[in-house]
Amino acid sequence: MQIPLSEPSWLRGLPSPFYNESHFRFQRACRAFLDKNLHRDALDWERAGDVPADLFATFAKANFVLPALPSPLPVEWLRRLGINEMPGGVPIEKWDTIHCMIYSDEMNRSGLAGPGGAITAGMAYGVPPLLHYGSRELQEKFVPDLLLGKTRSCIAVTEPDAGSDVAGITTTAEKSDCGQFYIINGAKKWITNGIMADYATMAVRTGGQGSGAKGMSLMVVPLKNTPGVVCRRLKVGGSVTSGTTYIELDNVRVPVFNLIGREGEGMRYIMQNFNHERMFFGVGIVRQARVALSSAFEYCLHREAFGKPLINLPVVRHRLAKCAAMLESHTAWMELTVYQLANMTKADADTQLGGFVALCKANAGMVLDECARCAVLLFGGKGYTRSGQGEIIESIYREVPGARIPGGSEDVFKRMC
Template identity: 55%
Template sequence: MSKPVPVPFSEPPWLMGLPSAYYNHSHKKWQKTCRALVDRLLMPEGGEWERAGDVPLDLYSKFADANFLIPNLSSPLPVKWLHKVGIKELPGGLKVEDFDYLHTLIYTDEMARVGSLGPTGAITTGIAFGVPPILKFGSHELQEKFIPDLLLGKKRICIAITEPEAGSDVSNIATTATRSKDGKHFIVNGTKKWITNGLWSHYASMAVRTGGPGPGGLSMLVVPLLSTPGVSMRRIRVGGQTAAGTTFIELDDVKVPVENLIGQEGMGMKYGKTKLHNLGNPSLFLASFLSSCPVYMLDVKLNLPVMQNFNHERLTIAISVNRLSRVALSSAFAYCLKREAFSKTLMDQPVVRHRLAKCGADLEAHWAWIENYTYMMTKMSEEDASRELGGLTALAKAQAGRVIETCASTAMLLFGGNGEVPGARIPGGSEDVMLDLAVRQLVKNFQRKTKELETEIEGPAGSSKL
């Protein structure tokens, strides 16, 4: 059976049959593998899950059983640890040591085809941002304690930075961790807000205040959550990713073993004296993330001290948002081919084609940018990518927001205002119809008045009136 012709803008150019210099046989095989798994695990009911505000309890385990959680970690993957827990291949036979950033791009793009950040965020955000601090900066004993179960999906983790009074300004974190009298535990008190996946997490990589005010008093702990005395959690419903399990966490005298400290205690003020090549020092990791903590949706995530991790976070956001924009734009494109108004399809209206074209230009330019940066990351060392691509990937992430705003607004408008703000632009006549009507009316009035003026100047036949 022949495949249907894809709607324009529904796929990146390389998946529309156009040649690309970026993707090899491994990438093409991986794309087919990812598509098949996403089609099976997410696409059938993902939209309904987001509308309902939750995902099935066994969704995470299904991804774990397929080794389909691991691609959320940045490239190169933690090969030694993966081999140690028995994971040598990803779905489709891709060896973990062969996984590169183009595989990351493909995985992220395919996951976002569901058209919402909720269902995908429910299974990706925690492992993507909660595990790296332990892998990068945790002691060998700390890794032995947590990493095997986290990689195998037997346990879940989240990243817990944001608080009601500390969002992007992480130095205002007020959650305290004081040592017990016997020195065996930290006693943690405070609140965390906008914590994605918190509801389901056994642990959190959590920023806490172990010292005085400011960033220099902050440390990171692996804090137990589920079934832990003193921990209470409740869901926060947020627009755009309700099913992702965004959580408000309260901590009341929660006992955390001192061995759960990630890296060294309270080294946040060292960043200003740290050069790039020193950023891998575990004692300085807090300083680095404090220096640059961008907001990812409604949750501030940990930025690791090697800029490659900055790149990973921002790049995956840009990829996901580009695909969401693509879903919106291609859906509107298909609708405009069928929907009729004034005895012709919307696509026959020049103003509609103009709107779609402008969105398509922004979308594909952004995608080309993403592909280019991703390819660079496959060819550069971590140090070089850290130095050269940090700012550029930040721009790509920022541009993603501009692209989705344009594409989503246009799509909602063309669908008849099925959205909050565009909904106000439809009653009394859709915006495009009103714009066209206004100009035609202005032209008509101009032509009428011009003709009247010419008649008045010329006067009746035979008259000498000027």
């Protein structure tokens, strides 16, 4: 018997206008690969605090990192590298945002964001600005190895004193006297995949302090074995395996060649990168909520108290029904938003959907909070214990702040919208 709420309606056999055969094909390929290579060990890895060193290479070899990229894919680059199809036999030119949504959903089906994030965050958020705004010469240097998984990237915007207020960053990039280098000083904090990455797509201030958004630029900053760069892993409450990192930069010399696009345009590039980042992140959050709620439903079907299964108690059914309504209504909104992204140009989506995508991501975090809290309460002491039957619920609930804060905090989103 399929546990109620364990899958979105389109995977329960109900009709939907959004999905075609290629979406179903890709979903089946994802499920088979991820069950074998990610989900069966995800909780063990999260418990241990890291994923295997060769996991990324396993995904890259099977082209299972590329689905984290936004649609449309960089078709010309992929063909040059001998890649003509995505997993499931989807032609690269037919790839759309719905395929990407399916990938994010399946990557989080263990209920944990960390193991999947250890694979996807750099490709999803760090590589796109290079593809969209980097010069041809800059792309020639970095893109082939990034797409093949030979090197890794991350996005580095947030700082100790500047998170959702992106224009408040203080990391400086000043040109050397010879004019051939930027000298970078500052710090980046809470950088997902930073400890694993060879490069950071980094937001820096080239216009001097006080220049606001107009003084920001983006550039490719080498991390590994780079003089002046110190990366240390941060101990955060959840998503331990995703490699959250603090990056210190002390007189780091970066060639001016590594500038992405034009100097002073960094804020615009970052904002236009957000639709994909927030969509991809938000979809994974909703799958975590689904895992929490369906696990609680399954537990209540079998757990007996006061001489009857918990599911027979009205208060239990009320809790489950309230969260089910939130989860299913948000899923419908999310699917519609992704469909709109898939059927609009990037330029139109950036201007017309930015606020709605941000709000959808913010609401996903609130849905997760409700569903995870419901599951903890219904599991009781088991849901508060880092082992045993309720361990996954305890882990998901610990990840709620990591869903509601990164990518732009919830309260900032609601103010903006």
